Amino acid sequence: MLLLEETSGIPLTKEIAIKYSPVVEMVASLHALSAPELHPNRSRWTKSTLASMDTDLRDELLFFSDHTMNWAFIMDLVGYIEQGEVTSMKAFLAHLANMSDVDFCYGIFSGLVPRRTLAHSITSTDHLLEQNSEIFRYYVPEKFARYILDNLEEYRHRLVSVLDWYWHEHFADIWNTIGVSEISALATERKLLELDGPAQYIENCHEQVHVDRTGIRVGRQLELFYRNDEIKRINVIITSFLTPHFMINCIDGCLTIFKGVTFGQATAEIPPEIELFLKAIGSPMKLKILAELNVSPKTTKELADILQVAPSSISVHLRAMRDADLVYPQRMKNEVYYNLLYENYQAHLSFLEHLLDTP
The missing domain is CATH 1.10.10.10 (Winged helix-like DNA-binding domain superfamily/Winged helix DNA-binding domain)
Incomplete structure (x- = not known):
């Protein structure tokens, strides 16, 4: 789920893991490419990257941007897959290609449609959409969901292909450039968690996040609330491409926060x-x-x-x-x-x- 841009001090007794992921960073970069005007800090990069792509790749990126709320639902899917600790791009793409239809839809629909419902109705699009009308009215656009359900095999094949293509043609070199900075940023974030404590650290992830005794509240235009008893653990995945936006979701009790970070200017110092x-x-x-x-x-x-x-x-x-x-x-x-x-x-x-x- 995507949100556009008072500390409580309330204890938060949840397991918090701070991570970075080449896969998450890659999809976050696609989010930036899909709306360059909303990422002014990346304007030079988005302009040069789009100009370097061939027409077929640009068309595929535009297709998925239009069908995934500028890649926000793919971020939710990736966050869901990352719960299984996928350790490389190769492993991620293999996992994505081999997911069951039910598991794939469960992840891409942000965990909002129960697996049992998907298992019973995944081949009956009209029935599934009607049975979960509130979800497809307010959270997942019905047009987007209908296309996926009616074209599952083709859609997933295209997604795997375009991500594999984009990684090898464009993003692998970018990751090689920023990877060490990301690892360094991870160490900084873990120190902040240790210094601030869990509640303060989670609130500092974004100005729209608030922690109280009952749970974690997010949002202004669209308010989300995650109760303490819904959350079993928290994954904070850092990304340099998401800022100024903020993404968060909770699937199977795992609250995933995609936190935008900014790397400092390169120096002669060895990390x-x-x-x-x-x-x-x-x-x-x-x-x-x-x-x-x-x-x-x-x-x-x-x-x-x-x-x-x-x-x-x-x-x-x-x-x-x-x-x-x-x-x-x-x-x-x-x-x-x-x-x-x-x-x-x-x-x-x-x-x-x-x-x-x-x-």
Whole structure:
């Protein structure tokens, strides 16, 4: 859900995870491209990017902009998918392509239509729209919902194709340029959370957000209220392309806040994240671990068996990689698998590649 641009001090006892995501940043950039006049701080970038695109890609972007409220509903879908800790663009696109029709519609309709309702009525568009008329009148435009329901396979195929196209032709290079700054901004946001406390931090995400004893309230033109008993955890995903807009949604008890951040001007100073990166790759064994994780996620024991070293040694290396945001642990049943965050690895390499470039 998209909103255009007094602290309570009330305790907020929810788990808050602050994240960044190449996927979220990419879709946020598409939101900026869809309405350049509303993003004056990105005017030069939007103008040059649109001019560099071929006609087919521009037409596809315009199609999805028109059918998704300037990509706002795709942001909700991405936030929903991100709950599963998708760790790379490749994994995200594969997940998006293989979602069930019910799960896809549940995410793109912002979690407002119950899964059971979708499962029973997804092939009967008129019945589904009539049964949920209030949702499709006030939150999800009926014309948009009808097109998706009537063209599910084609719509999802086009969405996967255009995102894959845009990423490889345009946004991968942008991410390599801003990735390290995003990682640095993440560290700053986590310090702010620690200093301000949960309630104050959430209120500072945007001037329209207010926290009280009953929950989180958002909005002026359109007021949203999320009760405390509805919220199980909170994901704050930072993005440099969303400002001055603000997006928020709650699906399956996970409140996702897309927070706009501004990066400072580039300086000659080396970000501390680069030091952590160099430590994380600074031995043959660490590089071997990364190479194995690039093939597939693995447990500590699997890595130890493959590389014939003690599990305790692998754990030390993985800890350094976690500190540098190069790997992500994901629990599956009784095992913890480590995933390579490939786009982060590429962003650090790009920073180093351009470090000695002549200004």
